[in-house]
Amino acid sequence: MRRKRRRGTPLNETDDADARESLTLGEYAPGAAAVLRDEERWPTLDDEGRAQLARWRQHPDAPRWVHATGDRLTAEQVERVRHPLPRDGWLDEHLATARRLIRYRGMTGLERLEDFPTVSRTDLVDDLAGFVPLDADLDRMLHGTSSGSTGAALLIPDDVEEVARGFHLLADLVRGAGVDWQPDAGRFALVNLVHQSQAFTYLSLVSSFSHRPMARLNLHPSAWRDAGSRARFLADADPQVISGHPTSLDELLSSDLLPAVRPLAVFSGAMALAAPLRARLEKAFGCPVFDVYGLHETRPIAMRTDDGPFRVLDRRVHVEVLGPDDRPVAEGETGEIVVTAGENALLPLVRYRTGDVGRLVALPGGARGIADLEGRAHVVFRASDGRAVPSVDLTQQLQAHGARGWAVEQACDGTLSATIAGGDERAIHRALHALLGQPVAVRRVERVGDLGEGKPRRYVVR
Numbered sequence: 001m002r003r004k005r006r007r008g009t010p011l012n013e014t015d016d017a018d019a020r021e022s023l024t025l026g027e028y029a030p031g032a033a034a035v036l037r038d039e040e041r042w043p044t045l046d047d048e049g050r051a052q053l054a055r056w057r058q059h060p061d062a063p064r065w066v067h068a069t070g071d072r073l074t075a076e077q078v079e080r081v082r083h084p085l086p087r088d089g090w091l092d093e094h095l096a097t098a099r100r101l102i103r104y105r106g107m108t109g110l111e112r113l114e115d116f117p118t119v120s121r122t123d124l125v126d127d128l129a130g131f132v133p134l135d136a137d138l139d140r141m142l143h144g145t146s147s148g149s150t151g152a153a154l155l156i157p158d159d160v161e162e163v164a165r166g167f168h169l170l171a172d173l174v175r176g177a178g179v180d181w182q183p184d185a186g187r188f189a190l191v192n193l194v195h196q197s198q199a200f201t202y203l204s205l206v207s208s209f210s211h212r213p214m215a216r217l218n219l220h221p222s223a224w225r226d227a228g229s230r231a232r233f234l235a236d237a238d239p240q241v242i243s244g245h246p247t248s249l250d251e252l253l254s255s256d257l258l259p260a261v262r263p264l265a266v267f268s269g270a271m272a273l274a275a276p277l278r279a280r281l282e283k284a285f286g287c288p289v290f291d292v293y294g295l296h297e298t299r300p301i302a303m304r305t306d307d308g309p310f311r312v313l314d315r316r317v318h319v320e321v322l323g324p325d326d327r328p329v330a331e332g333e334t335g336e337i338v339v340t341a342g343e344n345a346l347l348p349l350v351r352y353r354t355g356d357v358g359r360l361v362a363l364p365g366g367a368r369g370i371a372d373l374e375g376r377a378h379v380v381f382r383a384s385d386g387r388a389v390p391s392v393d394l395t396q397q398l399q400a401h402g403a404r405g406w407a408v409e410q411a412c413d414g415t416l417s418a419t420i421a422g423g424d425e426r427a428i429h430r431a432l433h434a435l436l437g438q439p440v441a442v443r444r445v446e447r448v449g450d451l452g453e454g455k456p457r458r459y460v461v462r
Contacts, residue, residue, distance in 0.1 A: 041070020042205055044078060049211035056203050056213055059236065061229040063217060067202040072142075072160050078208045081164040084172070085343065090316045094342040098350045103130035113318070118326050118338055118351045124297065125154055132157055136346050156296055157346040165343075167206055169300065169315070170290075174241065174265045177288045177305065181240060181264055183210035188237040190214040193244035195251045195449050199223070213237070219251045228256070235260040243267035246277055246405055250421065250448040253284055263287055269294065272373075272458065275307050276422065277404035277448070293373060295354060298341040302370050309361055309369030316342035319368065320351070321360040334359050334390075337370065374459075381410050381461060384437035391459045397431040398423065405448035408432075408440075409460040416440040421448040 038053065039045060056062060073081065091113065099110055103123075109115055124131060142158040167190065174181045183189065189212035199218040205211045215237070217223075217230075224230045234257060242252070242263045249268055251257070266281055269292040281289045293310050294300035301317055302310035312319050321335040322328055329335035337356045341349045358373040374391055381389045391408075398406050403423035410416050418440050420428055425444040432440040445451065 036068070036070070038070070041068070041072060042207055042211070043072065043074050044207050044211075045205070046211060049205050052205065052211065052213050053203065056215070056237075059233060061225065061233040061236070062203075063201055063223045063225075063229070063233065065201055065203055067200050069202045069204055071164050071204065071207050073164055073207045077161055077164070081161050081208050082168055084165070084169070084314075085316055087314070087316060090342055091318060091340070094316070094340065094348055095350065097133060097348050101131055101133060101348070103127070113340065113351070116350045118322065118353050119349070120353045121154065121297070121355070124156075128154070128157075131349065132346055133348065138346075141346055154297075157344075159344050159346045162299070162344045162346075164206075164208055166299065167209065169313075170241065170243070170265075170267060171209075173290055173303065174288070177265065177290075179264050179288065183212050184240060185210075185212075186238065188213050188215065188239040190241050190243065191234070191237060191239035192216045193219055193242060193248035193252065195219040195244075195248040214239075219248055219257070231256040231260045239263060241265050241267065243269065245270040246273050247271070247448045247451075249273075249281060250277060250404055253280060258284060261285070265290065267292055269300075274404050274406075275399045276402045280404070293356075293370065295339075297347065298339045298349060298352060298354070299343045301337075301339055301341075309363065309371040310358075310373055311363060312368040312370065319360060319370065321358065322353075332359055332361055334372065337373075381408075381416075381436060381459075382414060383435075384414070387437075389436060393435060394432065394459070397435060398428060401427040401431060403428060405451055405458075407451050407458060407460070410462065412462045414438070417443070419443045419445060419451060421445050421451055 038050070042049060057065070095110070095113060095116070098104060098116070103119070104110060104116075140160045142160055142163060143155050170190070171181050189206050189209050191214065194216070196218065199216075199220070201216050201218050201223065203213065203215045206214050217234075219230060221227070239261060240263065242249075242261065243266070244252070246268060249266065252261070263285055265287050266285060266289045268278070268289065273291040278289050278291065288305050290303050290305055291310070292300050292303045294302075298317065300313055300315075301319065302312045304310045318340040320328055320338045320340075321333070322338050323335050334357060337354045337358050339349070339352050339354055341352065356373065358370045361369045361371045363369040374395070381391065381394065383389050394408055398420065401424045403420040405421035406418060408416070408418040416432070416436060416438065418428070418432060420442060423444065425442055429440060429442045432442070
């Protein structure tokens, strides 16, 4: 029975624990969604895999695992997911599948890609079932949650083979960068990092990578037994590859975590990775840092390892850049990125509006690239003399002066404020003042995580 606190008395440790408990969401209660046996999660599970699970579940510094999950791959599937899907003729097959979806029932003239109307996240929220093939093998379905950056949470049907194949996409990219990533009996294959007060965390095995362990870890202090647990656990797990978003990767540079890991490669996704943060990660770990652009709905679309354009990946993905009238903009012009995605058999999307903005450009060797990718909104600021200043101009200045993350807001009356994670506060103030023709209130914080949880909006104009 909980004690009632008298008015005016301070919170003690018990009251504080009760307050935290009142904020805990049911879906994040440890073990709340565990319904399968290990043999169902990993049909090819062997004795070595069982030993790995026992070791890391019982590790003295293990976090409070929220969920239990596995890749559910049969022996035949294990072999298939090691190879990318063939691309020859995929778009024609994809459009043929789309024409049979409930979403397009009754529509005529859908002969070419350009004949299909664009769709958006709102369409998926309103009628997700209309985008799932009627003959889909639902026994292969997992579901993932996408909160989006503007609300409207969405449950997405994920295909078990497609999810597992995503691991081998990362492996191919790492090897393409000249790093030989092979299973290592003494190391986790992959650790995915987040940094938030509540998050799904789990321990799993990669069946198609010699049953090597992987995990999703929350670096937030509330997820660990004591102040030193997260560093000790990571040092013992010794992950070969680390993935995360800029907030969690910035936290990885903390003094306790930096010496605990020695990754072969680092992957950043979900949020824009600032060039100064990428440079710090490269210097700290001496390995390639991949900046991956993609959405849960579409899967990975493009990636880069430098300041240049994102290279569209060699997979079942087709990128257009359209104007508000659904027509392609001129070559090299800025518009909304629209993606046709054929990797997930349970969600064959055609001309999906991402809400992100960029330019489609040609790259050497015939590849296509996405330049000046801003993401989530084509935000335009107003200078004191009335000039329109696109957000990409601010990005260039913020990165040039060392900011690893930021949030810039212009109020209705035109006044400006900026919160920057790292960087030269005075230089950024001068640069933004010169760019926008008026003073900007600049506040510096130490970490990207201090900008706020989740995916903080980098630019806001009221």
